[in-house]
Amino acid sequence: MTAQPSIVAFLAAVTAALGKAAVDTDAAELAAIGRHTLPVADLPPPAVLYPSSTADVETIVKLANEHHVPLFPISGGQNIGMGSKAPMAEGQVVVALGRHMNKVTEINEELGYAEIEPGVSFNAMYEELERRGSSLMMSPTAGPPDGSLLGNALDKGGGAGPLGSHFDNVCGMEIVLGNGDVIRTGDGALDTNDHPNWHVTKYTFGPALDGLFTQSNYGIVTRIGMWMMQRPPHIEMFFFTFPDDEDLAEIINLIRPLKAANVVSTMIRATNDIYLLSSQEQHPRQETGGFRAPLTDDERAALRTKHGVGSWTVSGALYGASAEAVALTLERVKKHFLASGKARYISAEEAQPRAIFQAAINSNSGRPAGGELNMLNWRPGLGAIWMTPGAPMSGAMINDFQRNCRVIAAEFGLEYVASFVCGARFARGIHAILYDRNNADETARADLCYRKMAAVFMDKGVFVGRSPTAYQSFHQDRRSREIVKACDAIKQALDPNNIIAPGRYGIGA
Ligand SMILES: Cc1cc2nc3c(=O)[nH]c(=O)nc-3n(C[C@H](O)[C@H](O)[C@H](O)COP(=O)(O)OP(=O)(O)OC[C@H]3O[C@@H](n4cnc5c(N)ncnc54)[C@H](O)[C@@H]3O)c2cc1C
CATH class of the missing domain: 3.30.465.10 (Uridine Diphospho-n-acetylenolpyruvylglucosamine Reductase; domain 3)
Incomplete structure (x- = not known):
């Protein structure tokens, strides 16, 4: 029989070992830690612990084993759209490493x-x-x-x-x-x-x-x-817009050889209109309480014109000793994309003053800026789920996925929001499901939308690269029995009392 956890005795032991300041049971603080953006209830933990060193963490884990109390570690706790700071399940004590272990x-x-x-x-x-x-x-x-x-x-x-x-x-x-x-x-x-x-x-x-x-x-x-x-002495950003949703097949096929030959050393992103627009605008119909229809094609087109982006916008950067040193490569990249006849080039100078391009400019320059966070306000209620299936760099395959997922998003009354981060062989497909978490009906639709989109990928043998906590068991259940058994056997060997984040990525649930 599994021993019953004794939270009270555990917290007393941690307090005795690490001091009062390392243990927080304040209800408001716990409510904030349990709040997230996923379509399941918030999960406030019974306590949050603040270790200051590896030795403190060791003490916490040993005491947790003694008292059979499950722990959930977080570092920055900014896993927004994937579970934020909240644990996997009720009863898991959050170990917030970031506050003091930040050197x-x-x-x-x-x-x-x-x-x-x-x-x-x-x-x-x-x-x-x-x-x-x-x-x-x-x-x-x-x-x-x-x-x-x-x-x-x-x-x-x-x-x-x-x-x-x-x-x-x-x-x-x-x-x-x-x-x-x-x-x-x-x-x-x-x-x-x-x-x-x-x-x-x-x-x-x-x-x-x-x-x-x-x-x-x-x-x-x-x-x-x-x-x-x-840090390279010179960073030359480039952008290309493409007008149509179906251009994604061509875009992926254009990016692949540039990455395979390392003409462009940065990841190259192909980002759709709503992904970029949602950090600049709010959904035009912000009223709460009722059904909010997804944007029509005409509404999307009007916003694209206003912000000067395409149905898809490609971004990347060239790194070199000087503007002159990268000029020939830039010409080669321009010729490559413009040959398609559909692309429009946006130079670094043209992009620089425009807010919508800042996330790409900053991140390719090594500067964290967080501009994309505004997309959480696209609809009221701050609901967001990330779905991140990767796919081989095959234009036909990735375009097929976008076509299917676009239909599914519309079926559930939501916008299709996606960006593909491309290397030579593989693209991470980052999909944001943005919804009103204060609206029960929309929340239920967002959940169904995630499951149906994920199924489209899984049925083609394409798995997610990362999962929100609420869907980790759903995904793990699609893997072979043998791999699940192997993951559980490693868990048993390294964490025999199932102390660390039971259920995370479907392991030790
Ligand atoms: C608008 C928006 C844009 C985003 N863009 C990006 C993006 O471009 N790229 C990207 O990767 N993500 C992105 N995210 C997702 C997410 O916000 C980031 O990945 C963020 O960095 C994760 O939070 P964190 O780094 O603080 O990690 P944490 O929240 O601290 O941890 C992440 C996970 O790792 C586990 N963990 C943390 N620390 C430890 C530890 N010490 N030991 C064991 N397990 C641990 C936790 O249990 C948690 O599940 C975006 C989110 C939003 C809302």
Whole structure:
């Protein structure tokens, strides 16, 4: 029989070990932590804990094992559209690492990496690099600037620039496992005081364990190495607009060779009209309480004209020593897109003063700015669900997905909001389902919309790259029995009492 959790005894033990300030049970604070944007009820935790060190986290995990109390770790807690700060289920105590564990413990200018604690936000890292006059540049997201570099990378988040796949650039971790053991991966595991290889190579002795701690619940990560690039002296943004929804097939096929030949080193984004417009405008029919029909094609076209964007807008950047140094490549990129006969080029000078292009300009320049956050106000009620299926860089396949998902969004009375972040082989498809969370009917439709869109992808063998907490079991249930069994076996080995975030990504539910 599983032992019953004893929250009261657990919190008393944590208070005795770490002091009163490390434990918060204030009802208003817990309500704020439990609030999120998904179409399920808020989930206030019974308490929130604020550790100050890896040793504190170790103490918390050991006491949680003793008292059989489940924990839910957050770093920046800015996972908006994916669960925000709220735990997986009732009864899980939130461990908020970001408040005190927020140090940049090293920046290595020469080798191009930083060692960071969970609370280092995109904003804080940017400011630290500026303060030091660093030659390094990070890859921020276009999302919340207060998001954590570590939390974002662990959830396989993505950003701009050549280092946009954030987990690819994590090297070497420190983790408190669910059983309370503290481990360091890679050459950080050597029993010495110096670990010069820890954050510079993944090709070390033994299995590469870092990946185990992404989108899982096997431990609490307390430190990582994160690679950064040398800031280029010149950054030349480029934009192209395409007029029609169906142009996406051609766009994807145009982007693929530019990425495959590394003509453009940054990720290249193809973003649809409402994705860009929703951070500048509110839905024209903001009335609450009744059915709010999605925008008509004419309304969309009028807004596109007002803001000078296309049905799709392509964005990317060229990095080089000077404007002259990138000029030939820019000409090549322009010729490549304009040959289609449908594209319109928007130069860096033309884009610079326009608010709608700032998210792309800032993120490709290593600056967190959060301009996209306004999209949460597109409809009242702040409802947002991210659906993030990736797909091979096949124009026909990705266009098929957009056509089907557009019909599904309309079927549920919502707008189709999507952006594809493209590499040479693979595009992350970022879909935002924006809805009125104060309206029960619209909330129910948003939920059905997510499930139906996700099914379109899953039925073609295309899975989500990241999932909102409310849908993690729904997705895990579509995976093979054997992989689920393997995930659960690892859970059993590293966290035998199922202490860390039970149910996260469908593991240990
Ligand atoms: C308008 C908008 C735009 C967005 N744009 C982007 C974007 O461009 N790219 C992108 O990637 N995301 C984007 N997001 C999604 C999200 O807001 C970001 O990914 C954000 O960085 C996640 O929050 P965080 O970094 O504070 O991580 P957290 O909220 O701290 O953590 C994320 C997840 O990882 C787990 N976790 C956190 N820390 C630990 C730890 N130390 N040990 C073990 N597990 C841990 C948590 O349980 C949580 O589920 C966007 C969101 C919005 C609303």
